Amino acid sequence: xxxxxxxxxxxxxxxxxxxxxxxxxMVQIPRMVDERQFGGAERYAVLDYRDLxxxxxxxxxxxxxxxxxxxxxxxxxxxxxxxxxxxxxxxAGDNLRAVLATRDKTRxxxxxxxxxxxxxxxxxCATLEDARAFFxxxxxxxxxxxxxxxxxxxxxxxxxxxxELDERWAWTSAAASGTVLAEEFLNGPEYSVETIxxxxxHEIAMxxxxxxxxxxxxxxxxxxxxxxxxxxxxxxxxxxxxxxxxLIGQTTGPVHTEVRVTAAGPKLIESQTRVGGDQVWELCEMxxxxxxxxxxxxRQVGLPxxxxxxxxxxxxxRFFGHENVRVLDVQDVASAEGARGVVRVVCSLxxxxxxxxxxxxxxxxxxxxxxxxxxxxxxxxxxxxxxLVRVKVEPLA
Numbered sequence: 536x537x538x539x540x541x542x543x544x545x546x547x548x549x550x551x552x553x554x555x556x557x558x559x560x561m562v563q564i565p566r567m568v569d570e571r572q573f574g575g576a577e578r579y580a581v582l583d584y585r586d587l588x589x590x591x592x593x594x595x596x597x598x599x600x601x602x603x604x605x606x607x608x609x610x611x612x613x614x615x616x617x618x619x620x621x622x623x624x625x626x627a628g629d630n631l632r633a634v635l636a637t638r639d640k641t642r643x644x645x646x647x648x649x650x651x652x653x654x655x656x657x658x659x660c661a662t663l664e665d666a667r668a669f670f671x672x673x674x675x676x677x678x679x680x681x682x683x684x685x686x687x688x689x690x691x692x693x694x695x696x697x698x699e700l701d702e703r704w705a706w707t708s709a710a711a712s713g714t715v716l717a718e719e720f721l722n723g724p725e726y727s728v729e730t731i732x733x734x735x736x737h738e739i740a741m742x743x744x745x746x747x748x749x750x751x752x753x754x755x756x757x758x759x760x761x762x763x764x765x766x767x768x769x770x771x772x773x774x775x776x777x778x779x780x781x782l783i784g785q786t787t788g789p790v791h792t793e794v795r796v797t798a799a800g801p802k803l804i805e806s807q808t809r810v811g812g813d814q815v816w817e818l819c820e821m822x823x824x825x826x827x828x829x830x831x832x833x834r835q836v837g838l839p840x841x842x843x844x845x846x847x848x849x850x851x852x853r854f855f856g857h858e859n860v861r862v863l864d865v866q867d868v869a870s871a872e873g874a875r876g877v878v879r880v881v882c883s884l885x886x887x888x889x890x891x892x893x894x895x896x897x898x899x900x901x902x903x904x905x906x907x908x909x910x911x912x913x914x915x916x917x918x919x920x921x922x923l924v925r926v927k928v929e930p931l932a
Contacts, residue, residue, distance in 0.1 A: 537836040538577065540594060540606040540620065540628075542584050543613035546571045547816075551829040555838055560597055562590060577601060584616045594620045602626075605835040609789075609809045609828060614638065627835035629786075630808055636783040637790075637806045640716050641683050652778055653803040657718035659683070663704045669717045670697055677720035680704060682711035689895035692751045693720055703751060710894075721804065723797040726762050727811055728776045729819045730790045731827050733834045737780045739773050740789075740827060741819040743811070744910070748856075754893045757917070759851035759910045760818045764796075772801045779803060788831035791815065812896065814904060818850045821878075821906065847906035851913035853921045855882060855900040860928035862888040871923040876905040876916030884926055891931075 541548055541561040546569060552559050553575075560578040573579040578597050584590045597603070605627035608617035614634045621628030637643055641659050648654045658669040660680075670678050680703055681691040690710025692703040707715050725745045731738050742764060746757035764772070776792055783806075791811035793804040810816035810827045820826050824843030833840045865884045872880045881901040893899065903920045907913025 537604045537838065538601060539832065539836065540597070540603045540617070542590070542606060542608040542610075542617040542620065543567065544608055544610035548607070548609050548828060549575060551826065551832060554826075554829055554841060555833055555836075557832065557836060557838070560601070560603070562593060585612055587616060587619060590616055590620065591623060594624065598624050598626075604837075605832070607788075607832060607835065611638075611807065611809065614808055627787075630788060632784040633780075633786065633790075633808050637808055639684055640681065640805055641714070643803075643805060644716070644718065646782060647779070647803060650782055652782060653775055653801070655718050655721065655802060657716060660715045660717050663701065666694075666704055666715065666717045667697070667700055670694065670700060673719060677722075678717050679720050680707040681716050681718075682707065683714055683716050684712065689897075691753045693753075694751070695720075699751075721795040721797050721802045723795045723802075725793065725795050725804070726764075726772065727758075727815060728772065728792045728794060729811055729815065729825075729827060730776060730780060730792070731788070731825060731830050732780060732785045732790065733787055733830070735784075735786055737777050737785065738825075739776065740825040741823050742769065742772065743815055743818065745793075746853075748893060752893065754856070754898070755813055755854070755896060756856050756899075757851065757853040757914075758813060758815055758818060759914050759917075760822050760849065761910065763910055768796055768801070772796070775801050775803060779806065787834050789816070789827035813854075814852055814902065817904070818852060821846050821850045822848065847913075849907045849910045849913040850878075850905065851907065851910065851917040852902050852904045853914075853917040854902045855884060855921070855924070855926075856893055856898075857884070857890050857900060857926065857928060858893045858898070859931050860890050861931055862886055862890065862926065862928055864925075864927040866925045867923050871903060871920040874916070874920040874923055876907050876913065877920050878904045878906060880904075880920065880924070882924060884924075889931060 537557045562580045606617045606621040618631040644657045660666045677695045690707045727743045729740045742762040744762045748754045789810045792806040824845040830840045905916040
C-alpha cells in the first residue's frame with residue numbers, strides 16, 4: 536500500500552485516502568486533533584507544522600522507518616510545509632512555486648500585473664497613511680483592505696469613503712500579522728472556480744456562485760452549483776483561470792480561485808492551491824463527479840483515479856449566521872434533516888450561547904447542504920430547510 540504524509544487539515548482528507556486504499560501518517564496542530572485521525576494513522580504527531588525545522592526532523596525520521604510516496608496538505612498553512620517536505624525528501628507533492636505565488640496575496644497581484652493578466656490597482660501598506668494615499672490616488676473610488684496572508688474572509692473590509700478608513704484599517708490590522716494589502720474594489724457578482732491539475736494539465740471542474748454578507752464585510756453565507764453564467768462570460772472566466780494556472784506553475788492537485796465578473800470582464804480576487812472550503816469541494820463532487828482531493832493524490836502516488844459519478848444536477852449550501860445575539864432556544868433540527876433535498880444539517884447553536892459579530896467563516900454556526908433539480912431548486916431546498924430550524928434569540932446589550 537502507498538504511504539502518504541498528511542500535513543494538517545480536516546479528516547475529510549483521510550476519507551479520500553481510505554477511498555484510494557492509501558496508508559497515511561499525519562502531523563496536526565493541537566486544536567484539530569481528533570480520534571478519527573490518530574486512530575487510523577501509521578504515525579501521528581501533534582506539533583505546529585509551520586515550524587519547518589521540527590516538521591522536517593519528524594518527517595525525515597518517519598521516512599527512514601517507513602518511506603513516504605507523497606506529502607499532501609489541503610489546509611492553508613500546511614501547503615508550503617508539505618511542498619517543502621516533499622522537495623526535501625524527494626517524493627511527490629512538491630508544488631512550491633504555485634504555493635508561494637498564491638499564499639502571499641501581494642505576490643499574486645504583482646505576478647498578474649507583471650504579465651498583464653487581470654491587472655488590478657493595489658498597494659502594500661505598512662501604515663494607515665499608506666492606505667490613505669492609495670485611496671486618494673484612486674480618486675475616492677472604493678478600496679478593499681485585507682491581510683496579505685489571511686483566510687476565511689477574516690479582516691477583509693471595503694472602504695467606500697475616506698472617513699471610514701481609520702476604523703476599517705484598525706479592523707484589518709487586528710487580523711493581519713504584518714502589512715495590509717489595499718486594492719481597488721472590484722464591483723460585480725462573485726464566483727469561485729474549482730480546478731484539478733495533473734502534471735501541469737488543467738481542467739475546470741466547477742464554477743460556484745457565492746452569497747456573502749452585505750458590505751463592508753465579505754463573509755460567505757452560501758454557495759450554489761453549477762453557476763448560472765452566460766456562455767460567453769463563462770468562456771472568459773475559464774480562459775482567465777487556465778492562463779493563471781499556467782502562470783503560477785501549478786503542477787498536480789486542486790486550486791480554488793475567486794473571481795468577480797466586472798463591467799471590464801472577469802477579474803481574479805485571490806487563489807489557493809487547495810480545495811475550496813465551506814464544503815465547496817463537496818458541492819463540486821456531487822454535481823460534477825470530480826473528487827478533487829482523491830484525483831490529485833492518486834496521480835501523486837501512481838494509482839488510478841476514482842470513477843467520476845455525479846449524484847445530483849445541482850447543489851447548494853446555506854450557513855447559519857446569527858450575530859450579536861444570545862441564543863435562547865433551538866428546535867426542529869430533525870425536521871430540517873428530513874426536508875426535501877437535504878444531504879446534511881450541521882448546527883452548533885445551543886441555548887445560552889452569546890454570539891458576537893460574524894468576523895470570519897469560523898464565526899458561523901453550521902450549515903444546511905442540499906441537492907436539487909437545478910440551482911434554483913437546490914437554493915430553495917437549502918433556504919427552506921434552514922428556516923425549519925427555529926432559533927429564538929435576544930439581542931446582546
